[in-house]
Amino acid sequence: MDWAEATLRAYCCADPAQKCALTLELPQPDCPLDQAVDLPAQPGRPARPQLIHPAKVPRRKLGSEAGRVALVHAVAHIEFNAINLALDAVLRFAGMPLAFYQDWVSVARDEARHHQMLSERLGQMGAAYGDCSAHNGLWEMAEKTAHDALLRMALVPRVLEARGLDVTPGMIARLREVGDTATVQNLEIILAEEVRHVAIGSHWFRHLCAQRGLEADSTFAGLMAQYMPGNKGAAGHFNVAARREAGFSEQELLALGA
Numbered sequence: 001m002d003w004a005e006a007t008l009r010a011y012c013c014a015d016p017a018q019k020c021a022l023t024l025e026l027p028q029p030d031c032p033l034d035q036a037v038d039l040p041a042q043p044g045r046p047a048r049p050q051l052i053h054p055a056k057v058p059r060r061k062l063g064s065e066a067g068r069v070a071l072v073h074a075v076a077h078i079e080f081n082a083i084n085l086a087l088d089a090v091l092r093f094a095g096m097p098l099a100f101y102q103d104w105v106s107v108a109r110d111e112a113r114h115h116q117m118l119s120e121r122l123g124q125m126g127a128a129y130g131d132c133s134a135h136n137g138l139w140e141m142a143e144k145t146a147h148d149a150l151l152r153m154a155l156v157p158r159v160l161e162a163r164g165l166d167v168t169p170g171m172i173a174r175l176r177e178v179g180d181t182a183t184v185q186n187l188e189i190i191l192a193e194e195v196r197h198v199a200i201g202s203h204w205f206r207h208l209c210a211q212r213g214l215e216a217d218s219t220f221a222g223l224m225a226q227y228m229p230g231n232k233g234a235a236g237h238f239n240v241a242a243r244r245e246a247g248f249s250e251q252e253l254l255a256l257g258a
Contacts (some may be wrong), residue, residue, distance in 0.1 A: 003029045003166040008037055014044035015078055016129055023083055023112040029090070029101035042139075043084040048130030049077060062174050067120065069106070069125050071171065072183055073132040074188070076118035078164070080129070081138040082111040082197075085156060088142060093149040096204075098215065103200045105248055117186050124182065143194040144227070150208040154223045157201025158248075164194050164241040195246050202247025217251045224255075237245050 003026065010022035049139055057074075060067035086108035090101050093224045119129050145152040177186045209216040240253060248256075 002025055003027045003034060003101075003105075004037055005027055007090050007108075008039075010108070011091060012040060012044045013176065014046055016046060016119065017045060019080075020052070020081060020112040020116050023087070023108050026109065027107050029098060032096060032098045033091070033094045033101060036094040039091055042089065045080070046130060048091050049073070049132055049134040051136045052133045054135040054137055061169075062180075063178055065125065068175070068180055068183065069122065069127045070132055071175075072118055072121050072125065072186075073127065073129065074134065075128050075187070075193070076122060077134040078138060079111050079115040079118060079190070081136075082161070083108055083115060085138065085142055086111055088146075089149075089152060092146060093152070096149065097207075102205055103204070109195050114186075114190050114193070117189070121183060121186055126220070129195055148207065148218075150212070151223065151227075153201045153208060154220055155199050155227055158205060158220065159224070159228060161194065161201070162198050162243060162246065162248075163169035165191065165198060165239045165246065166237055168194075168228065169239060170237070180233060191242075195242050198243075198246035204236060206247070217249055217255070220252055 006022070008024050010019055013019040013022055058070065058207055060070045062068055062071060086104045089104045093100070103231070115129075122131075123129055131164060138156070141156055141160055142152070144154055172184050172187050172191070175181075175187070204215045205220070209219050236252070238256065243253060
């Protein structure tokens with residue numbers, strides 16, 4: 001399939017700028033994937049940034065230029081991983097409806113634009129993607145869920161990516177306080193579009209639950225308890241309005257403690 005071959009090229013590309021360009025040029029899938037693509041152990045990614053344990057990633061205050069560079073770099077790294085995550089879903093999970101592949105290609109394109117925006121912002125700040133260390137938590141969860149589309153939809157978009165909906169408004173508020181309007185504009189675009197991405201995850205999670213005869217809310221709660229015990233959300237704060245828009249039910253919000 002031409003679209004799957006083009007998606008695999010983007011997935012394997014290690015250069016961030018070229019990966020973004022290839023992703024933005026992807027053709028719209030015009031037929032479902034009937035067989036999973038044979039994927040490499042890791043998607044293409046550059047030698048830098050250096051990947052370290054999350055606890056060792058330096059934390060800096062946003063009042064300094066270095067702190068703001070670190071923040072923009074961290075989000076750029078998340079968006080780079082998110083490109084690979086969306087492409088991985090397209091290539092890994094065969095037998096889904098055509099709309100599944102179209103949805104995740106559209107998400108990959110958005111994530112590529114986000115990474116481009118943030119890379120440009122880093123350049124304006126005298127830095128570049130790869131200058132700071134980063135962690136690999138998002139991709140590690142992708143590996144843990146590679147065997148099951150239901151797990152992937154539950155635990156990547158609806159947990160890890162949904163945390164971005166919770167924490168980004170606070171980032172925006174702090175950046176406004178220090179007058180970094182350029183970064184604020186980027187994060188506002190990303191926040192608005194990430195709601196749709198999490199909603200796509202919610203839609204396909206519920207689709208797979210219905211297909212397997214599972215009740216979605218209790219299934220999600222069970223997966224959270226099994227895979228992420230004691231780790232419900234973004235430091236106890238939830239963007240309830242955004243999560244509702246992204247497909248979280250009232251029962252799920254209550255279970256999360258939102």
